[in-house]
Amino acid sequence: MLAVTILGNNSAIPAFGRHPTSQIITTADELLMFDCGEGTQIQILNYRIKRSRINHIFISHLHGDHYFGLIGLLSSFALLGRIQPLHLYGPAPLQELIALQLKLADTKLPYEFTFHPIKEQGLLLDAKHYTVECFETKHRIPCWGFIIREKRNLRKLNIDQVRTYEVPVTFYNRLQNGEDYISADGTSIKNELLTSENSKPKSYAFCADTIYDEQLAKIVEQIDLIYHESTYPAVFAEKAAERFHSTTKQAAAIALKANVQKLLIGHFSAKFEHLESFELEAREIFSNTELAREGTTYLV
């Protein structure tokens, strides 16, 4: 189970009811958050996200539209009496900033709060059902993208066959991991007879804010779903480059080169009220593109 819910899809200035960047990632057993722009805690209420299931928050970079909602969320967790641990991953200076704001408010977080400064690309989190890695993007200030990959799903037991061959329950786990079964009389029973393949583990990449960068296609190669910012329509390629942002067609070009299943575009400029043309432009290059719509959940 891997899904992405969009809480904010706009770039720097809120506009037309659109909010700054934040996404909720649903895994088999918990929620993660990628970025936390201003108002994210209100969006969480609007879309009835279960706050208490969010255990890991990842911040891509320290432009305000990606993290100004974080301190409010951490404070609200405290006021709500949260006790389960919370992990935050982001650029190192975030730690000082949060400490200063808590000190000024004379607030102590009642829950275990662990900050993991992001220093280099690689593995950030190795959880039971998934991993999260980070990679550098090219932006005006240091900026990180994130990839979440489900772990290999165990094979499914063909329970009728398993019973027919009288496999003991204590061996089930080894069957699920692909082993053949050697019965009491020494007969080898092929694993393929006793189990079948489970769904393929899924992956999602959040490419954060970035200038058009072909290197990125290598990093997100073969990922099932990628989110790539698309601040501007294609005609504004020059302005996009100046500001270390991307256009619709550039986002789509990365998706195409990377051979991904599907592309979500977002981080739309506040200059544009209507977004249909963003989607159409991107689809000219990569047909399986969708706008990242606030309140919508995309199954990977």
Add this chain to the structure above:
Amino acid sequence: MLAVTILGNNSAIPAFGRHPTSQIITTADELLMFDCGEGTQIQILNYRIKRSRINHIFISHLHGDHYFGLIGLLSSFALLGRIQPLHLYGPAPLQELIALQLKLADTKLPYEFTFHPIKEQGLLLDAKHYTVECFETKHRIPCWGFIIREKRNLRKLNIDQVRTYEVPVTFYNRLQNGEDYISADGTSIKNELLTSENSKPKSYAFCADTIYDEQLAKIVEQIDLIYHESTYPAVFAEKAAERFHSTTKQAAAIALKANVQKLLIGHFSAKFEHLESFELEAREIFSNTELAREGTTYLV
């Protein structure tokens, strides 16, 4: 002209569509802001407040629900290309915090930005049409309330009489300031004949967050409109005191003692969805009480 528009009326955690504290004060020639909780810039859009007319922002204290929206607003002003000066008044550490956040985002404000640390009670701003003073409230951390007073309005010219007595235009300003007119032949014309009284200057006090404190009644005595927090219903007086907050009836008791014209109550606890009883309770003590409703403008 003095009016108060409520952008946020809730206490610490956003709930039931209610937002943390922020108010816009409309004067004859510009807008002021009192407090700036998270999401204030979105509320400004929702209620079509003219951002560019806000020249002075006052922050009562450094609990997040009163200022977490400030850095986002300052950043958006920058992105929108604001050039006119902006003045910020608040607890001294706010300056360091803003400087740090701007540095991390590699952002320079393109407008003249002046920070006025609040150190003691007294006059903060002496503008053309009004003054703003601050006073200390009793809260868990240092906290300031604000009083805005319109300046004395000039007397209105009775233009027919003015012409009859052939008062020269150059003397109009002295008439408006209450002087008698001595005509060319030495006759004294009483000012009351030539002018009439203008509307009385109005005043508004924002009492910020505070425990019940009778001293406050002296400070806001005879003010036309006061806003007093009322986080809890009357029955929660003990909890209110523990948390340095007030109840409905305590807010009303201050209004009564201070002999003000009208009371607005707000900063409602996120525990309560329905607020009718807040208003009813306060009115038992002070009848001219209203709930501070988001999006509503109260003429002073």
